[in-house]
Amino acid sequence: MIQLRIAGGSVYDPANDTDGDVRDICIEDGRIVASLPDAAPRLDARGMVVMPGGVDIHCHVASGSVNVARRLLPEDHGRHPATAPSLDDPAEVPRSGAAGTVPTTFTTGYRYAGLGYTTVFDAAVAPIMARTAHSQLDDTPIVDGGFFALLGNDDYLLRLIDTGDRERSREYAAWVLGAAGAYAIKIVNPAGVELWKRGTKERTDLDTTLGSSRVTPRVILEVLVDSANALKLPHAAHIHCNNLGLPGNSATTLATMAALDGRRAHFTHLQFHSYGKSPDGRWRSAAREIIEYLNAHENISGDVGQVMFGSATTITADAPVEYLLHKSSGRKWANVDIELETGCGVVPHEYRDRNAVAALQWAIGLELFLLSGDPWRLVLSTDHPNGGSFMSYPELIRLLMDRAYRDEQIGRVEQKLLAGSAVADGLEREYSLSEIAIITRAGPARLLGLQNKGHLGVGADADVTVYAPHDNRATMFSTPRYVVKRGVLVVEEGQLRRAPTGRRLHVRPPFEQSVTRDIERYFDRYATVRYANYPVAGLHDPPVPVGAR
Amino acid sequence: MTHPSVIENVTCLGCGCACDDIDVVVASGRIVEARNACRLGLRWFGDGQVPSVVRVDGGDVTLEEAMRSAVTRLVEAERPLVFLAPGLSCEAQREAVAVADLLRARLDSITTSTALPFTLASQEHGHASATLGEVRNRADVVVFWGIDLAERYPRFASRYAPGPPGTHVPEGRRTRTVIAVDIGRATASIDADVRLAVEPANELATLIALEALARSPDTSSRYASLADRPWNSARELAAVLLSARYVGLVYDAEPDDRSTRTPVRFEALASLAQTLNDRTRCAALALRAGGNRSGSDSVLVAQTGYPCAVDFARGYPRYDPHSSPLGVLAHVADTALVVGDPTGVPSEVSGLTHLETVMIGPRASTVAFGERCVVIDTGVDGIHASGTALRTDDIPLPLRAPLAGPRSTAETVRAVKLAIRRLRPAGSGVGGAGRRALGV
Numbered sequence: 001m002i003q004l005r006i007a008g009g010s011v012y013d014p015a016n017d018t019d020g021d022v023r024d025i026c027i028e029d030g031r032i033v034a035s036l037p038d039a040a041p042r043l044d045a046r047g048m049v050v051m052p053g054g055v056d057i058h059c060h061v062a063s064g065s066v067n068v069a070r071r072l073l074p075e076d077h078g079r080h081p082a083t084a085p086s087l088d089d090p091a092e093v094p095r096s097g098a099a100g101t102v103p104t105t106f107t108t109g110y111r112y113a114g115l116g117y118t119t120v121f122d123a124a125v126a127p128i129m130a131r132t133a134h135s136q137l138d139d140t141p142i143v144d145g146g147f148f149a150l151l152g153n154d155d156y157l158l159r160l161i162d163t164g165d166r167e168r169s170r171e172y173a174a175w176v177l178g179a180a181g182a183y184a185i186k187i188v189n190p191a192g193v194e195l196w197k198r199g200t201k202e203r204t205d206l207d208t209t210l211g212s213s214r215v216t217p218r219v220i221l222e223v224l225v226d227s228a229n230a231l232k233l234p235h236a237a238h239i240h241c242n243n244l245g246l247p248g249n250s251a252t253t254l255a256t257m258a259a260l261d262g263r264r265a266h267f268t269h270l271q272f273h274s275y276g277k278s279p280d281g282r283w284r285s286a287a288r289e290i291i292e293y294l295n296a297h298e299n300i301s302g303d304v305g306q307v308m309f310g311s312a313t314t315i316t317a318d319a320p321v322e323y324l325l326h327k328s329s330g331r332k333w334a335n336v337d338i339e340l341e342t343g344c345g346v347v348p349h350e351y352r353d354r355n356a357v358a359a360l361q362w363a364i365g366l367e368l369f370l371l372s373g374d375p376w377r378l379v380l381s382t383d384h385p386n387g388g389s390f391m392s393y394p395e396l397i398r399l400l401m402d403r404a405y406r407d408e409q410i411g412r413v414e415q416k417l418l419a420g421s422a423v424a425d426g427l428e429r430e431y432s433l434s435e436i437a438i439i440t441r442a443g444p445a446r447l448l449g450l451q452n453k454g455h456l457g458v459g460a461d462a463d464v465t466v467y468a469p470h471d472n473r474a475t476m477f478s479t480p481r482y483v484v485k486r487g488v489l490v491v492e493e494g495q496l497r498r499a500p501t502g503r504r505l506h507v508r509p510p511f512e513q514s515v516t517r518d519i520e521r522y523f524d525r526y527a528t529v530r531y532a533n534y535p536v537a538g539l540h541d542p543p544v545p546v547g548a549r
Numbered sequence: 550m551t552h553p554s555v556i557e558n559v560t561c562l563g564c565g566c567a568c569d570d571i572d573v574v575v576a577s578g579r580i581v582e583a584r585n586a587c588r589l590g591l592r593w594f595g596d597g598q599v600p601s602v603v604r605v606d607g608g609d610v611t612l613e614e615a616m617r618s619a620v621t622r623l624v625e626a627e628r629p630l631v632f633l634a635p636g637l638s639c640e641a642q643r644e645a646v647a648v649a650d651l652l653r654a655r656l657d658s659i660t661t662s663t664a665l666p667f668t669l670a671s672q673e674h675g676h677a678s679a680t681l682g683e684v685r686n687r688a689d690v691v692v693f694w695g696i697d698l699a700e701r702y703p704r705f706a707s708r709y710a711p712g713p714p715g716t717h718v719p720e721g722r723r724t725r726t727v728i729a730v731d732i733g734r735a736t737a738s739i740d741a742d743v744r745l746a747v748e749p750a751n752e753l754a755t756l757i758a759l760e761a762l763a764r765s766p767d768t769s770s771r772y773a774s775l776a777d778r779p780w781n782s783a784r785e786l787a788a789v790l791l792s793a794r795y796v797g798l799v800y801d802a803e804p805d806d807r808s809t810r811t812p813v814r815f816e817a818l819a820s821l822a823q824t825l826n827d828r829t830r831c832a833a834l835a836l837r838a839g840g841n842r843s844g845s846d847s848v849l850v851a852q853t854g855y856p857c858a859v860d861f862a863r864g865y866p867r868y869d870p871h872s873s874p875l876g877v878l879a880h881v882a883d884t885a886l887v888v889g890d891p892t893g894v895p896s897e898v899s900g901l902t903h904l905e906t907v908m909i910g911p912r913a914s915t916v917a918f919g920e921r922c923v924v925i926d927t928g929v930d931g932i933h934a935s936g937t938a939l940r941t942d943d944i945p946l947p948l949r950a951p952l953a954g955p956r957s958t959a960e961t962v963r964a965v966k967l968a969i970r971r972l973r974p975a976g977s978g979v980g981g982a983g984r985r986a987l988g989v
Contacts, residue, residue: 034801064943070850074672074868077854084650093970095650096865104866128680131937131945136851142907151920155716197687198717199794200832251589275597324825332675332825337684339944340716346675526716528682528709532558532945533569 002487006038006322007515008468009045009422012437013052014445015455019434025050027462030487033193034458043489045466051437052454056458057444058238058268058303060315061108062136062147068334069102069315069385072346073388076100076311082107083542085496092499093143101192101313101348101385101462105139108498113142116480119505123186123238123268123383124317126338130180130536137504144453144461144487146505147178148238150317152187152220153194155340156522161223161406162212170227175519176512179234179535181506183544184235184448185228188317189242189283190220193343194403196320204242204504206255217242218259225263230546231509234340234449236264236301241273244321248277250286262299263407266447269305269383270294271365273323283360286423287367295373301447303381306396308363308388309353309413315386319527320344342525347395351388359413360429361387364421368369369400370427375438376446393440400431401473436477449545450505462487553581556951562636562931563589563634564702565941566681566709567838581931581953587703592946593839595934602914604924612925612956619886619923620968623652626884626905627863629968632898633658634889635840636929638936641849641959642841645888648966650852651973653861654886655878660857662895665870666857667802668846669833670815676710677822679797679832680942681708685794686715688797688832689725690789693739694818695732695808696753696801700793702836706739710797717795726789743789749808751779756817758783763791763824795830796824802835837941840893841930844939879904888962890929891916909961925971928954928959 006025011018026036060066070077077098084094097104112120116215120140125133125147137145151157151173160169173185192204206218221239228237230477239257243249253273267273268536276286293300314325319335326333329349336344351358365387372378380397386392399406410423418424431439445454452461464484470476483491523531552574558571563586571590574582580597583590607738623629631649633642633656649656660668663708684691693709696702698705706712710986714721728739733749747755758779790796800818804810818833825831846856853866855857860867860878879885879898884905889895891913898918905921911929928934933954 064945067847067850067943070854071846071856072675074855077866079869081863081867083864090971092968093647093651093966095647095852096861097852098866102568105853128944131947132847132939132943135643135937135945139643139852165644197683197795197830209949326675332673333677334671335823335826335832336942337678337679337681337683337687339680339686524684525714526682527943528680528685529946530558530569534561537947 003036003040004484004487004489005040005042005224006045006050006464006484007042008467009048009050011050011456012433012459013435014438014455015442016457025456025464026295027484027487029417030462032456032458032460033389039405044363047471048481049467051428051465051467052441052456053465053483054116055441055444055450056112056117056120056380056381056390057448058123059120059125059390060386061120061384062105062133062140062145065127065131065315065317065346066102067132068336068344069106069313072332073100073102073313073332073348075272076102076181076348080437083500085110087499088497094499101311101389106141107134107141109141109502111487113483114496115390115478116467116483118463118485119144121145121448124148124150124188125180125182126150126317126341126381127176127180127182128338128341128536133535134181134504134539141214141499142490144502144504144505146183147182147187149176149226149539150188150342151176152190153342156519158194158210160216161219162215164214166223166226168515169223170230171511171515172519173227174231174509175515178508178511181536181539183505183507184233185224185237187221187237188222188232188342189244190216190217191215191320192242193317193338195438196275196343197337201320201323203246205252206242206259221256221259225265227261228428229264233507233509234544234546235447236266238250238266238268239375240268241317242320244272247275247283249273249275253290257293257297257300257420260300264473267300267302269381269385269387270302270368271305271307271361273467274368276303276363283357284514285360285364285367287364288371288422291368291371295376301377303379304365304368304383305383306386307351307357307358307361308382308392308396309351310388312349312351312388313385314347314349316345317342319345322485325349339528340423350427353413356414356416360417360421363410363421363441364415366399367422370429371422375425375435376443378439379443379447394457394474397436397477398472398474401436403428431485440548459541504539504541506539506543507546508547551793556949559951560849560931560938560946561586561590561940562568562839562841563587563593564839565843566702566705567938567946568708569946575895575951576888578952589703589839594932597952599911599929599954600914600926602924602926604914606921611806613946615923615925616964616968619925620965620972622905622907623886624972626652628882629654630657630879630882630885631761631886632885632894633845634887634891635659635842635893636890636911636940637845637888637958638930638934639841640936641930641957641962642845644959644962644966646848646852647853648886648962648969651966651969652863653864655882656849656859658849659842659856659893659895662803663804663855663874664837664842664895664932666810666812666924667815668959669870670819672811674816674819675823676819676833677826677831678834680944681940684711684797684832685709686719687795689718689794690728691725691797691799692728692730692732692790693737694798694800695735695737695872695887696799696836697736697738697805699738701801701803718816725817728789732808741945745782745785745886747782748778748873753814753817754779755782756821760817760821760824761820763788763828764923768773790825791828793829796825796832798831798833800835803838834942840890841938843941843943847939847943874890888958904912920961925957925961928956928960930958933957934959974977
């Protein structure tokens with residue numbers, strides 16, 4: 001029986017209304033318990049800040065597409081070698097790797113844990129590539145992980161939608177999630193990726209038709225959002241809207257939010273979807289319109305997708321966006337059309353603080369954070385590695401918590417497009433530690449429906465991070481003093497000591513078995529993988545329960 | 550003879566197409582039939598009989614003794630080389646890369662001596678590509694560029710393109726235009742609508758001219774007066790490609806002694822495919838040969854950041870595809886761990902009889918290199934051991950195990966890994982003072 005008492009720290013556990021109270025956190029067999037005998041081993045956390053382990057709701061760390069990016073970036077890896085940690089347990093094999101914008105698998109796990117994050121979700125996996133995502137997650141130690149299945153351009157689903165059969169669409173979605181071992185439904189540029197595969201390079205709006213007038217982004221969104229809710233999945237449909245990255249796209253984003261008309265849904269990397277367009281055609285911030293809509297509608301949630309200055313690599317299923325980025329930046333480009341399901345594009349990118357558009361993107365992200373009325377519904381992400389690396393979260397936290405520092409940074413960036421941005425007008429808000437705990441752990445865990453994560457109540461997974469307070473919040477959040485993962489002390493005095501295997505978070509919703517007959521016929525006709533060979537097998541961890549239908 | 554049993558939907562690793570529709574018939578512990586398999590597939594499956602020999606320096610020993618010798622020799626090596634031969638599941642490849650990391654070894658695979666020019670070109674340029682099914686379902690024009698399908702990828706045409714119907718090409722072959730480009734003697738063996746012969750010396754010029762024509766109509770008129778062979782060929786092809794809805798450009802990433810395949814040539818192919826996307830859609834498919842080669846590249850990329858030619862000597866992976874070709878490095882290595890089917894090991898490695906070797910793989914005992922050699926025969930991944938393999942387009946497929954056989958390679962290498970780790974409790978770092986870092 002492994003016991004540990006984290007003694008005397010200031011505990012920030014917003015899910016349990018604990019805001020800096022000094023108290024002990026008791027751990028037994030990987031879970032939080034109410035009390036422990038006095039003789040139990042203790043970790044002296046006096047004077048320190050104790051929070052649940054971080055939860056990343058949206059990043060790209062384990063998929064075929066991430067590997068397309070890794071393969072494309074030998075020069076980036078070469079500049080950022082990562083030596084193996086010294087691990088105490090001889091059963092754990094320490095591994096070297098490469099960091100940079102898209103770190104290798106083992107290095108990803110070590111570095112997330114080193115930041116105090118204990119749960120991560122890859123936001124975009126083509127179901128046909130699920131085995132690859134699982135094997136990369138197997139090699140991403142310490143963190144618990146899962147992924148979202150790309151369904152918004154799925155050929156079979158689009159056919160069902162064309163027939164108007166929403167029930168079968170839902171049953172199909174349930175089948176795919178279980179077959180892939182995925183956690184949630186992801187929608188990327190609905191219909192737009194399929195249009196790109198058909199040769200269209202124009203914008204896709206909510207009522208753009210795809211072959212048939214019955215198939216539009218609006219209908220795809222309705223069907224998949226309703227499916228996630230009817231299946232009572234722990235996480236709502238995770239939506240990447242149409243027209244990402246294009247000036248004036250805030251109109252699409254607002255129209256999409258309105259189209260869902262009270263339905264539960266999550267809108268991801270909102271920063272990339274909050275661009276207005278001035279009458280003279282220039283980019284401007286539309287963050288205020290977007291965040292005000294979100295604030296006023298409790299059915300929807302979002303994550304920010306903050307841009308951080310420096311090198312990034314853009315990886316997305318939204319392949320047409322990558323084509324445009326390649327054309328405008330001239331950087332190298334990889335595209336992979338993925339059969340019957342989705343796309344994949346990769347382009348390395350540099351966000352420069354003297355570049356007007358990059359500065360605007362950065363400011364829009366901050367605006368969204370600073371104008372957010374509910375930290376439980378607008379949580380932190382950089383869409384790693386699209387807006388910046390997860391390694392830049394501490395710097396982002398500093399920008400949110402320290403107004404003087406933020407103002408100094410705002411003064412340094414290119415101002416050309418910032419007129420009208422609330423950030424330029426000097427927003428005063430500073431996030432509190434409790435709010436940071438919400439946007440980096442309690443909030444994402446709640447939005448993901450992870451009942452045992454993001455909090456420190458009795459029965460929760462014993463994923464705990466202990467920080468030494470520091471005036472420079474970036475310093476504080478970049479080097480936790482201790483990190484405990486499921487009761488195991490993995491970071492001790494700032495050093496990684498253990499690297500246990502994380503668990504897989506996935507769902508297996510029940511579905512009407514009769515739908516598989518037609519799916520099988522479709523596979524025989526159009527797929528290059530046999531129906532029998534499509535589902536993954538052998539996941540060791542049991543599925544996360546879905547609600548009763 | 551026992552009643553035959555049929556194992557359905559078995560994945561074949563005879564070439565990179567990784568057909569997963571093979572029905573394997575087993576009787577009396579042997580494969581008696583592999584339905585749907587092509588010539589390469591039949592050879593790959595064989596009858597499923599493999600030796601199960603465990604040997605140290607020519608003498609039979611127990612598995613435990615062999616494992617102990619293997620681990621001792623690897624740990625004591627001054628400059629180890631870990632070589633991933635073809636024929637491994639991704640699971641076995643992951644274990645072998647871990648061993649290389651622990652040993653601070655040079656790590657290589659068959660890719661360095663085969664598809665390196667393609668690999669370097671696609672890292673430099675990126676690529677506009679697709680999975681095979683996308684070309685099957687969409688391509689109305691399919692170009693086979695100097696690729697001998699009949700010899701190397703026998704079922705490609707009937708499973709992917711141009712044969713089968715697809716979502717956007719309802720009548721299959723009849724709704725597609727097929728272009729075959731022969732580069733010298735490298736014949737594109739396919740029944741084509743348009744066939745073009747290009748002199749090897751003109752291949753690059755033709756590709757560059759074709760890309761220029763694809764770039765814009767203006768370019769096309771600007772070069773109208775050029776009338777040498779490459780321009781004439783390019784004009785003929787450009788007309789078809791630019792009127793296509795979706796072009797599949799299929800070529801071979803593997804070497805072929807009938808034509809020279811430099812990185813520049815692969816860059817020109819990649820560049821052409823990318824540029825065609827300005828005017829239509831195009832996906833380039835560079836095909837890889839059998840034995841889960843794509844899997845090895847993918848596993849190396851995920852764990853080390855690089856697809857091949859990795860050196861762990863400094864305690865982290867370093868990409869070394871240029872300065873230290875496999876042959877040169879292998880000459881300085883003192884111990885080699887060869888994992889996989891040793892019959893697929895290139896002569897740069899197998900010719901190194903001065904090396905101490907540890908060979909873990911199916912039929913290892915039939916090809917022992919050198920006198921000081923630990924040999925552990927294992928089963929064949931995909932015949933005796935289950936797991937995962939990647940098709941040439943990185944689509945992952947399950948490997949089934951229609952037969953029982955010797956212990957799996959993955960399990961064996963994993964045991965070696967854990968034994969090495971136990972001998973190195975400090976974690977990072979091996980050897981230390983005595984270790985020479987090569988090429989530094």
